[in-house]
Amino acid sequence: MGDAFFDSLARCCRPLLRSCSLGDTPPPHGYQLHAALVKNGLFFLSSISSNISSALFHMYAALGPPASALRAFEEIPVVARFTPDWTALISCHIRHALPSRAILFFRSMLRAGASPDEVTLIALLSASARLSDNFSGYAAHLLFFKLGLPFTAASCNAAMDMYAKSSRMDEAWKLFKEMKEPTIVSWTIILTGALRWEGLRSGQEVFDRMPQRNDVAWTVMISACIEAGRPRDALSLLGELLFDGVHLRWLNHVSMCSLLSACSQAGDLTVGRWLHTHFIKATSFADNYKDHLLKVNTALIDMYGKCGRVDNALTLFERMAERNVVSWNAMLSGLSMQGMGLRVLHLFTRMVTEGEEQPDDITMVSVLSACSRSGLVEEGRNMFQELGSIYKITPKIEHFACMVDLLGRAGCVDEAESLVRAMPMQPNEVVLGSLLASCALHGKLELGRKLMQELVQLYPDNTEYHVLLSNMFAASQRHTEADDLRMVVKNRGIQKTPGMSFIEINGIVHWFTAGDKTHPQTTEIYTMLVEIVRRLKLAGYTIDAASQNSRVADNYMENGDEREEREQALLVHSERLALALGLMSTKPGVTLRIVKNIRICSDCHSAMKLCASIFEREIIIRDRNRFHCFKAGLCSCSDFW
């Protein structure tokens, strides 16, 4: 066969491969084309390979994986490796989260004598940004001028992003202010940077000053609220977004996932459902969600699980056409929050046996914490044993934290302590705090005192440990020690999240803090509270003011010396106000759902159990840790939380 044949073949292959790189065809087509060439022995014929090796490389660089791209790159004759080839190799590694390898290839490129162009330098800036490496970033920035390359808006944006991500917001601002016509990308880079160093308020200022906004800008703002633990602010932004109907198109899959996460955090089922409905409608006519069904569905599972509709989460989970390890994890943690430990173990077994996805470290955290929440001590111990041996996961501090919690709660405090001391890493606040809590639960005063000292040294600003230990002393009638600790806290002042609860009635969200008197129906609510206490007392309820966490829960520290005030304080905890409103404004038998931002105290917990049976209601409270479903005098957590 003559050269003409190979030339025509090459001419035919190159556009085919090119169309694969551009994403016009699904990845397998490109791979199949390569396989066909190899199978027919054509790829190894030098005359053809020199023609198509570059096209083949670009196909792999576009589609990945990077290892294949590198192999294909090496097939390009050294003399035929031009700047765009090097650039594609570098960007491929950046896209696959390998920025340091990208920088190494940039160095190889220089050594090979190829000269970078603007695109190469933008890629280098991007790699430096991802590594927060302003050393290589600064070098890239300088190279524009050294090589006389145009420093366009795109180059400037890349440089600003690099500075913003390597703690040089001042440099980013400087470049931004020098720009003649900042693009929306420039604004968004500054917005993201401002949010990350300078805080929500400063970011909000940038956001307000933006001459135009798009879906990315909105998403950045929404995610920042979530990161700052202010999910309600994120949902307010959704309100703003919807105020102008045109903006609805900015609700893409990323903002959808973020907003669903805000609903999960805030426990807002109403908005979550609205988003779900919108998503179903949007997928029926627009494709912007089609490629992201898996992610949005996972976010929906998380939302339903955290808003107390684990049944809806399960239905979605079973219907999903495709699942990944994150979907499994979201489902497992949803079940775990309901205290459905056995269901978690069943689902986990299914995950392992079906082999669809391998469990990862987060899966194991979910499973271990489920065992802890359900008191499945033996199962938890076995699972922890199998962590390395079967699942090939190196135990991280989170796994130790779960085990300490599991053992400590179950009363095996000594075993928990040994585990802490034998840990290969330094125990953190979570681990020590959890052990301290188990000391409080099981009256281990001396160990508790020792732990508190450790904790105070490590985290001097957190006064919760003093409170916990003070309560322990009080519970064992050692009032002097208890009062001393209490004084420490009082003198230092308390810095805690205020306890808040909300209940939704007929689509309206009602918020309460402890002792709140701002609700329009305050008089009726407090009358109802008196009635609740009367009926509780008739049923044999006594206030457990010395109970652990009771005063930690709603910031009633300063009144701690006065027993009576303390008792009063318990009676007006935010969840009780929400309960009173719920009882008086819904029909008998209607389930009441309350969300609380911190842990429910043990006194409110006992009161809620009794209320459920006195008023013949199902009361579901989501606190910081999990769901409590109170029904007929019992709680789904079996008092184990």
Next chain:
DNA sequence: GTAGGGTTAG
């Protein structure tokens, strides 16, 4: 080639 994202522990 430049801006944004989902799951976990007291």
